[in-house]
Amino acid sequence: MTTELKSPQQQIFDAVFAASLSLGYDTYDYLPAESADLPFVFVGEQINTDRRTKRFLYGEVNQTVHVYAMQRNGEQPQGTNRVDFTGMMDQLKIEMRKIKRTDNFKISHGNINDQIMIDTSTSTTLLHGVIEVPFSFQ
Numbered sequence: 001m002t003t004e005l006k007s008p009q010q011q012i013f014d015a016v017f018a019a020s021l022s023l024g025y026d027t028y029d030y031l032p033a034e035s036a037d038l039p040f041v042f043v044g045e046q047i048n049t050d051r052r053t054k055r056f057l058y059g060e061v062n063q064t065v066h067v068y069a070m071q072r073n074g075e076q077p078q079g080t081n082r083v084d085f086t087g088m089m090d091q092l093k094i095e096m097r098k099i100k101r102t103d104n105f106k107i108s109h110g111n112i113n114d115q116i117m118i119d120t121s122t123s124t125t126l127l128h129g130v131i132e133v134p135f136s137f138q
Contacts, residue, residue, distance in 0.1 A: 008137040011102035019095035039069035058138035067129035089129045110134040
């Protein structure tokens with residue numbers, strides 16, 4: 001039985017997923033049902049560019065990470081306040097900046113972008129954070 005080498009894109013996805021789990025966050029590779037416990041992290045979309053030379057494979061992976069939490073407001077004392085939510089996003093960014101290697105590739109990253117939105121697509125108002133991390137591998 002032979003074991004195939006994971007693609008660099010999958011190795012980066014796995015490293016980001018593991019970074020979220022290491023912080024103790026409920027982490028998914030899909031958007032879970034509305035009944036899922038909040039807060040949670042969804043390691044989502046990737047945009048990939050790779051180049052192969054005769055000897056090497058290198059390229060870029062833009063990884064998107066979503067963070068969802070119930071918004072705390074005056075009417076609902078339960079939920080996550082904005083300070084805790086931004087702290088959660090900051091911890092994720094710190095952990096993703098620590099990713100320097102995967103099993104087979106050296107990793108670097110560019111500037112991390114993030115945004116926070118109010119999500120009213122469910123019966124509960126949510127905070128929805130989006131973190132975009134550009135990784136390079138070689």
